[in-house]
Amino acid sequence: MSRVAVIAGQGRLAPAVIAALDDPLVYALDGFAPDVAATPFRLERLVPFLDSLIEAGVERVVFAGAIRRPRLDPEAFDPRTAQLVPRILGAMQSGDDAALREVLKVFEENDLTICGVDEVIPDLIPSEGVLAGTVSDADRRDADRAAAILTGLGPFDIGQGAVVAQGLCLAIETLPGTAAMLEFAAAHAGLRPNPNGARGVFYKAPKPEQDRRVDLPTIGPDTVTQAAAAGLAGIVWQAGGVILLDRDEALRRADAAGLFLWARA
Template sequence: MSRIALIAGQGALAPAVAACLDDPLVFTLQGFAPEGMDATPFRLERLIPFLDELHAQGVTRVIFAGAIRRPRLDPDLFDPRTAQLVPRILSALQSGDDAALRTVLDIFEENDLTICSISEIAPDLIPGEGVLTGAPSDADRRDVDRAARILAQTGPLDLGQGAVVTQGLCLALETLPGTAAMLDFAARHADLRPNPGGARGILYKAPKPGQDRRIDLPTLGPDSVDQAAAAGLAGIAWAAGGVILLDRAEALRRAQAAGLFLWAAAPATGDPD
C-alpha cells in the first residue's frame, strides 16, 4: 500500500499538514523536531539509508512542512553511499537556501519518491485572492505594490520572503533571522516614517521568483498578526496563492481586534517602477 511521509520541521505548519493526512509517517531532520509531534529523526549524513527506509515502509510520496535551518554535518557519520553525495550537498549548501532545497528535492526524486506540495495536500491553507478582513487604504495599496516590486527584485539574490514598507520606503527586509526579527526591527524604527501622521506601513510576503513551490512557501499566522500590530503597521498582505496562512480563524480574530487588514493580493508582475 502506498504511503506518504511528512518531513516535519519546527513551527505550527507540520502539525497543520499532518491533520490533513490519513496516517502519515512523520520524520524530522535531527535537531529540528516540531514541538508536540512524534517524529522519527534522521540525519542528513545518512540520507540514502533513510530513503531506503522510506521505500521499505511503502512510502512513494513525501511532503516537507516546517522550518529547518542548515544542519552542521559530521564527516564521521556519513555512510559510504551518502558520502558520494558530499560534494553535491556541500556545493548546494554554499550556494544559498534555494539551491540547497532544489538539491534535496532532486535527490528524493532520483530515488523514486514524489514530492507533494502543500497546495496539493492542504489547499485550504493557501488563501486565494481577496481581502480577508479590514480595508486597505489607497496608501496601503501603494505600499503593498512597492513591497511586491522590492521582493521581485531581491528574490533572485536568495534573500528572505518578506518586506515592511511604509509611505513608499522600505523600512525592513527579511533576511536569515526571519519574519519576527524583521518586524521587531520595524517596531524599533517606526519613527523613521517621513510623515508621522501618514500611512503606518504594511508587511508583505511572497515566494521568491522562480521558487519551487513544493517546499518553503512563506508562512503567516496569528503570531504574525500580533507582531505586525506591535510594529504599528496597518495590515498584512501577501501574494495570493503563494503564501500559507495558519489558523485562519484565529489570525482573522486577532487582526480584527487589532484593527489590521489581511489581504491576499494579486501576485506582482515584478516590472520596475
C-alpha cells in the same frame, strides 16, 4: 499499500498537515525537533534514510514546517551519501533554495514524489481577496513597492518578506526570520517621514525561483500580533503563494487590532 511521509519542521504547519493525512509516517531532521512526535534522521545519512522510506512503502513525501540549514559532520557520512557531498555542498554555495532543490532531486531520483502543502490542504493557501479590514490607496502603493523589492532580491536568496511604509523600506526578512524583522520595523517606526501618514505594510511572498512544493511562506495569528505591535496597517501576501494558518484566529486578531489582511494578486 503506499504511504505518505511528512518531513516535519518547527512551527504550526507540520501538525496541521499531519492531521489532514491518513496515518502518515513522520520524520524530522535531527536537531530540529518539531511540536509533534517524529523519528529523527540525519542529512549525513540521507541515502539510508531514503532506503528506509521505500522499504516502508512510502511513495509521496510532504515537507511541512521551518528547517534551518544543518551543520554537517564529515565523519557521520555513510559511503553512499558521501558521494552526494559535492552536489549538496555546491548547491549550498548558491543559497538555501539551491541546496533544498538539490536535496529534492535526490528524493525524486529514488522514486519519491514531493507533494506540496497545496495538494494536501488547499484551503490553507488563500486566493485573491481582502480577508479583513480595509486597504487604502497608500497601502496599495506600499504593497506594490514591497513586492518589487522582494522580486529584486530574489536572485540573492535572502528572504520572503519586507516592511514598507510611505514608500520606504523599513526592514527585509533575513535569516533570523519574520518575528525578528517585525521587531526591527517596530524599533524603527519613527523613520517614517510623516508620523501621521500611512503606517506601512508587511508583505510576504515566495522567492521568484522558489520550488513551491516546499518552504512556502507561512503566516498565522502570531504574525498578526507581531505586525500590530510594529504599528503596521496590515499584512499583504501573494495570493496562492502563502500559507495562512489558523485562519479564524488570524482574522479575529486582525479585526481586534484594526489590521487588514490582503491576499494580493
